[in-house]
Amino acid sequence: MxxxxxxxxxxxxxxxSDTAYRVTRQAATERPFSHPGFAPGPGTFLCTCCGEPLFTKDTKFDSGCGWPSFTAPLAGEAxxxxVDTSHGMRRTEVTCASCGAHLGHVFPDGPPQAGGLRYCINGVALDFKKDGES
Incomplete structure (x- = not known):
């Protein structure tokens, strides 16, 4: 599609920004632990390129990998x-359905009680909107 x-x-x-361009438009990866984090409280993570809602704060967890991790996208169509076979590996790349931005990858090593998936997303590919903000 x-x-x-x-x-x-x-x-x-x-x-x-230069980093956001390299990550989202050229499928680069930001350095682990390089993103400063997001505001506290409930909210939604948006694609930094187009503003499309992608993940909610309640699906975010600390995987220890150095990138924001989520158990599921906001909606399957988001x-x-x-298939990504770059770097001599076979991985599953995740992109924004609205603008094609590279977000990161999904791995089958997430919390079993939450479905077992870990959406490992570059922080620079996301903007955070707290609930109640316009």
Missing amino acids: APKIQKSDAEWREQL IEEH
Whole structure:
């Protein structure tokens, strides 16, 4: 499925920081533990490129891996999964269904009581909106 939101490379470069551009548009990975974190309290994590809601705070957990981790996306259609064979590995890449932004990867080593998945997402690919904020 083609992304709904399409912009030129120049438009993405103008909108995003250098790191966010490399991660979301070129499928790079930010350094572990390099993202400063998110505000306390309930809320929703949005795609930094298009603002689409992707994950909720109640599915976030500390996996110790150095990147924000979630047990499930907000809605199944919010993200897309693709086979990623880069770096000599076979992984499942996660992208934003609305704009195609690379978010991270999903692994089958999450909390068993929450479905067993760990969505390992680059912090720079997310914006956080606290509940009640407009």
